[in-house]
Amino acid sequence: MAANFDPKVLRKHILHMASVGDSVHIGCAFSLVEIVSVLYGKILKYNPENPKDPSRDYMVLSKGHGVMALYACLREIGWLAGEHFDNYFSDGSLLHGLGEARIPGIEVTAGSLGHGLPIAVGLAYGIKRLKENRNVYCIIGDGEMNEGTIWESLLFAGHHRLGNLAVIVDANGFQAMGDVNEIMSIEPISRKFRSFGFRALECDGHNSPAIERCLQEVGKNNSPLAIITRTVKGKGVSFMENNNQWHYLRLNKELLEKSLQEVANA
Amino acid sequence: MRRVLSKLLTEEAIKNEKFLVLSGDHGYAFFDEIRKVKPDQFVNVGMIEQAMVGIASGLTDLGFSTIVYGLSSFIPLRVLEQIKLDVCYKNLPIRFIGDAAGLVYSTLGSSHQCGEDIACLRSLPNISIFSPGDPEELRICFTEMMKSDGASYLRVGKSDNPVVNYSPLSSAIPYITHKGNRNICFVSTGTMLGIAHDLSKQFNASHVSIMKIRPLEESLIFLLRGFDFLCFFEEHGRTGGLTSAVCELFIDNQVPLPRIEHFCLQQKFAKNCGSHQFALSEHGISDRQLRENLSEILNNY
Numbered sequence: 001m002a003a004n005f006d007p008k009v010l011r012k013h014i015l016h017m018a019s020v021g022d023s024v025h026i027g028c029a030f031s032l033v034e035i036v037s038v039l040y041g042k043i044l045k046y047n048p049e050n051p052k053d054p055s056r057d058y059m060v061l062s063k064g065h066g067v068m069a070l071y072a073c074l075r076e077i078g079w080l081a082g083e084h085f086d087n088y089f090s091d092g093s094l095l096h097g098l099g100e101a102r103i104p105g106i107e108v109t110a111g112s113l114g115h116g117l118p119i120a121v122g123l124a125y126g127i128k129r130l131k132e133n134r135n136v137y138c139i140i141g142d143g144e145m146n147e148g149t150i151w152e153s154l155l156f157a158g159h160h161r162l163g164n165l166a167v168i169v170d171a172n173g174f175q176a177m178g179d180v181n182e183i184m185s186i187e188p189i190s191r192k193f194r195s196f197g198f199r200a201l202e203c204d205g206h207n208s209p210a211i212e213r214c215l216q217e218v219g220k221n222n223s224p225l226a227i228i229t230r231t232v233k234g235k236g237v238s239f240m241e242n243n244n245q246w247h248y249l250r251l252n253k254e255l256l257e258k259s260l261q262e263v264a265n266a
Numbered sequence: 267m268r269r270v271l272s273k274l275l276t277e278e279a280i281k282n283e284k285f286l287v288l289s290g291d292h293g294y295a296f297f298d299e300i301r302k303v304k305p306d307q308f309v310n311v312g313m314i315e316q317a318m319v320g321i322a323s324g325l326t327d328l329g330f331s332t333i334v335y336g337l338s339s340f341i342p343l344r345v346l347e348q349i350k351l352d353v354c355y356k357n358l359p360i361r362f363i364g365d366a367a368g369l370v371y372s373t374l375g376s377s378h379q380c381g382e383d384i385a386c387l388r389s390l391p392n393i394s395i396f397s398p399g400d401p402e403e404l405r406i407c408f409t410e411m412m413k414s415d416g417a418s419y420l421r422v423g424k425s426d427n428p429v430v431n432y433s434p435l436s437s438a439i440p441y442i443t444h445k446g447n448r449n450i451c452f453v454s455t456g457t458m459l460g461i462a463h464d465l466s467k468q469f470n471a472s473h474v475s476i477m478k479i480r481p482l483e484e485s486l487i488f489l490l491r492g493f494d495f496l497c498f499f500e501e502h503g504r505t506g507g508l509t510s511a512v513c514e515l516f517i518d519n520q521v522p523l524p525r526i527e528h529f530c531l532q533q534k535f536a537k538n539c540g541s542h543q544f545a546l547s548e549h550g551i552s553d554r555q556l557r558e559n560l561s562e563i564l565n566n567y
Contacts, residue, residue, distance in 0.1 A: 100355075101355060102355075107327075108323075108352070109351045109352070109355045109356070112347060112351060114316075115320060115348070115351055115352055116320075117317075117320070118316070118317035118318075118319070118320025118321055118323075118324075118348075118352070119320040119321070119323045119324045119327075119352060120324065121317065121320070121321055121324065122320055122321035122322060122323055122324020122325045122327075123324035123325075123327060123328060124324075125321060125324070125325065126324055126327075126328040126330055127328065129330075130328065148316065149314075149316045149317050149320065152312075152314035152316060152317035153314075153317045153320070153321075155312065156311060156312065156314060156321065159312075
């Protein structure tokens with residue numbers, strides 16, 4: 001069956017696995033659904049038969065807490081079987097609650113934040129050295145930008161003019177314990193990126209055509225690209241949206257039904 | 267030793283165009299040769315040690331053969347989590363060089379001294395640890411490290427220690443540098459090679475040098491089990507280093523431990539400034555203290 005990266009389908013997968021596994025981090029995954037939907041549906045070069053295809057573009061999820069959105073895409077491609085969603089978090093099951101590089105299609109072990117972007121930068125630098133025509137897309141969170149390694153990596157990417165790199169910021173305005181700008185002011189994100197030698201674009205992170213237009217800009221010049229996607233944590237389910245408790249809250253049967261209905265009717 | 271290492275890195279760069287040396291702005295004249303001969307294969311990433319490990323991980327994923335160089339206070343200590351998650355988890359063949367291990371930078375103080383690196387790395391999965399003591403040990407360790415298909419760490423200590431090996435070694439397995447007549451064996455790693463070898467001759471003990479601490483050669487047990495008394499020498503902290511590794515090997519093989527003396531760094535920071543020998547004396551392991559202590563211990567043994 002052809003992969004279907006419709007955000008509705010992806011959110012349904014996320015709700016299913018979160019419910020089965022009694023998992024947290026639903027809000028974190030929902031904010032980046034349209035981003036991964038566009039990436040896998042329209043942008044990334046990958047081989048459905050081989051997640052390790054040496055000619056692939058790299059998709060690096062640095063914000064490991066959103067991994068359920070990535071799992072949903074990998075299921076649609078066929079790299080993950082439905083059974084791994086049906087037994088999420090059960091004893092002996094395959095998938096953890098944060099990204100791990102042993103899973104087909106997951107390039108980095110993330111969740112300890114600030115790990116993915118340095119690796120993505122290393123990949124982009126290596127690809128540039130090899131003069132290959134491949135891009136590296138890395139999703140980071142705005143909260144994750146607290147981490148020092150993010151800034152180390154941006155310095156390196158700007159200095160080496162890694163035009164094959166796109167850093168996509170899932171800017172949902174929240175981190176684990178509250179509002180990003182109350183805990184550690186991060187704005188203006190675009191200006192910060194520009195001062196590090198990036199091109200910086202902004203878009204509505206739930207507007208798929210807008211995301212796609214921004215992503216089409218990768219590689220158009222020698223500067224690395226930053227795309228600040230303005231997103232809503234918990235997007236798609238009204239009682240989760242901008243409610244940071246859904247970083248940690250879990251679904252019960254009633255909430256699951258309500259969520260599935262809202263997602264279906266979106 | 268650093269001259270030998272510099273040459274080995276340059277030779278490797280000449281052999282393999284995908285061989286890259288990354289440094290976090292450390293090394294100064296050490297990299298002159300590779301920078302002259304293969305400038306594109308030396309990358310000073312800047313003082314971004316944590317990101318440097320991630321960058322190496324990405325490069326290695328693409329098929330580059332990557333050395334990550336730094337002072338041992340930073341590589342591996344500062345970047346331990348990056349080594350764990352970005353390298354060991356993926357079992358990538360990245361080679362780390364931790365220079366100036368132990369108390370080499372005696373005059374710079376605690377920020378540049380490191381007696382914890384072996385212990386830290388021994389607690390992680392999927393990484394080998396080499397700790398050579400003279401140029402020949404360094405050469406064979408480097409050779410084996412480059413052949414290894416997993417991550418490895420090369421601990422480089424003070425570089426002007428006495429040379430023990432004047433002929434080539436064939437492998438990095440533990441070996442006897444001196445065979446004494448008493449039922450006592452000195453066991454050393456890294457920078458303690460020269461002094462332990464010297465002392466073994468003075469006290470008519472045997473001496474075994476261990477340059478590959480992890481994985482530890484199982485046959486070591488047969489080399490050591492016949493001795494009644496083992497004296498360990500390491501410029502590393504009491505916990506988690508050579509002595510811990512060897513004792514664990516005895517335990518794992520259900521072999522009773524003999525009497526043990528352990529000459530090592532204590533778990534404390536430098537108090538005063540001074541020479542390398544002075545710094546060692548704060549831990550009771552300067553050459554003079556070792557001689558005196560061993561005289562007292564062994565003359566009554």
